[in-house]
Amino acid sequence: MKIKVNNKVQELTEERITISELLVKNDVEMPEMVSVQLNGEFVKKEKFEVTVLKDNDEVDFLYFMGGGSLI
Amino acid sequence: MEFSDEQLERYSRHIILKDVGYEGQQRIASGSVLIIGAGGLGAPAALYLAAAGVGKIGIIDGDVVDTSNLQRQVIHFTQDVNKPKVQSAKEKIEQINPDVEVVTFRKIVLADNIMDIIKDYDFILDGTDNFPAKFLINDACFFAKKAYSHGGILRFNGQTMTYTPGNTCYRCIFNSPPPKNLVPTCSQAGVLGAVAGILGTIQAAEVLKYLIGKGQLLTNKLLTFDALNMQFRNVAVSKNRNCPLCGQQPSIRTLMNYEQPVCDIKQNNISSGDKVC
Numbered sequence: 226m227k228i229k230v231n232n233k234v235q236e237l238t239e240e241r242i243t244i245s246e247l248l249v250k251n252d253v254e255m256p257e258m259v260s261v262q263l264n265g266e267f268v269k270k271e272k273f274e275v276t277v278l279k280d281n282d283e284v285d286f287l288y289f290m291g292g293g294s295l296i
Numbered sequence: 297m298e299f300s301d302e303q304l305e306r307y308s309r310h311i312i313l314k315d316v317g318y319e320g321q322q323r324i325a326s327g328s329v330l331i332i333g334a335g336g337l338g339a340p341a342a343l344y345l346a347a348a349g350v351g352k353i354g355i356i357d358g359d360v361v362d363t364s365n366l367q368r369q370v371i372h373f374t375q376d377v378n379k380p381k382v383q384s385a386k387e388k389i390e391q392i393n394p395d396v397e398v399v400t401f402r403k404i405v406l407a408d409n410i411m412d413i414i415k416d417y418d419f420i421l422d423g424t425d426n427f428p429a430k431f432l433i434n435d436a437c438f439f440a441k442k443a444y445s446h447g448g449i450l451r452f453n454g455q456t457m458t459y460t461p462g463n464t465c466y467r468c469i470f471n472s473p474p475p476k477n478l479v480p481t482c483s484q485a486g487v488l489g490a491v492a493g494i495l496g497t498i499q500a501a502e503v504l505k506y507l508i509g510k511g512q513l514l515t516n517k518l519l520t521f522d523a524l525n526m527q528f529r530n531v532a533v534s535k536n537r538n539c540p541l542c543g544q545q546p547s548i549r550t551l552m553n554y555e556q557p558v559c560d561i562k563q564n565n566i567s568s569g570d571k572v573c
């Protein structure tokens with residue numbers, strides 16, 4: 226199945242993959258630091274493990290970024 | 297207001313722009329911007345907004361200049377080390393452009409002072425380095441119906457979004473602050489100085505566009521970039537109906553102070569292999 230992650234197509238061999246598994250596959254070590262949009266809608270963090278992706282889904286990983294001024 | 301000959305010359309490269317013109321420059325000159333955090337993002341933003349002739353620039357920051365700031369906080373010079381950042385920034389702005397009125401607040405924004413400070417400004421620029429402040433600014437601007445620019449940087453990456461009333465807010469994307477033991481800031485994770493310059497300058501451009509009322513703002517869009525590969529991406533971010541602030545059943549009705557993370561976080565809490573863009 227083909228899934229677009231951050232606008233890039235990923236060809237997946239998995240028959241079934243959840244958002245949590247996709248995060249692991251993309252080496253996201255800290256899902257707490259990422260917000261996920263699936264086809265333009267934000268997915269609650271509690272739903273990452275139960276949300277199953279389908280062919281042609283578009284997923285965006287958006288990261289918390291602090292930075293800026295600092296002591 | 298009418299411009300003097302000196303001002304007409306100073307702003308001539310704006311005035312000859314079709315989308316700015318005399319009228320646009322007048323709007324800039326009668327505009328007011330509050331820069332929260334005179335650091336990596338606030339520094340370049342303040343320089344450009346001063347040069348552009350923004351009528352009033354407010355700067356709020358509780359810190360003094362540290363030697364480790366100089367690598368990216370370009371409004372502060374070596375001789376300013378140990379000087380309050382707001383004073384250092386004010387001195388530079390006045391040297392760049394004496395037309396600008398500078399108002400300084402040597403403090404940090406908190407739930408009990410932010411509404412009173414932002415009320416006097418047209419636009420708020422978030423140049424802070426920490427999530428409690430970012431969420432506070434978002435919530436305050438939502439309640440006060442103020443436009444603001446969110447900015448965040450980390451290592452070689454940056455992100456920014458412009459909020460105007462009715463559009464996607466920061467909490468639509470990021471519900472609440474991340475667990476504080478996981479949060480890296482510039483001091484723990486590092487940041488390429490020029491990345492702060494790119495982002496703060498984008499934020500300044502958004503301010504100027506907002507003031508002149510031209511072009512498309514970064515509303516409902518999160519611009520992210522990875523300077524290591526020099527890739528920019530505009531991600532459409534729609535309003536979240538589950539947003540705790542602006543969603544259908546909001547749970548946040550007042551401002552709150554989140555705890556500031558203590559700076560004892562290990563550098564490798566976020567793996568540098570994580571792609572953050």
Ligand SMILES: [Zn+2]
Pocket residue numbers: 464465466467468469536539540541542543
């Ligand atoms: Zn929202």
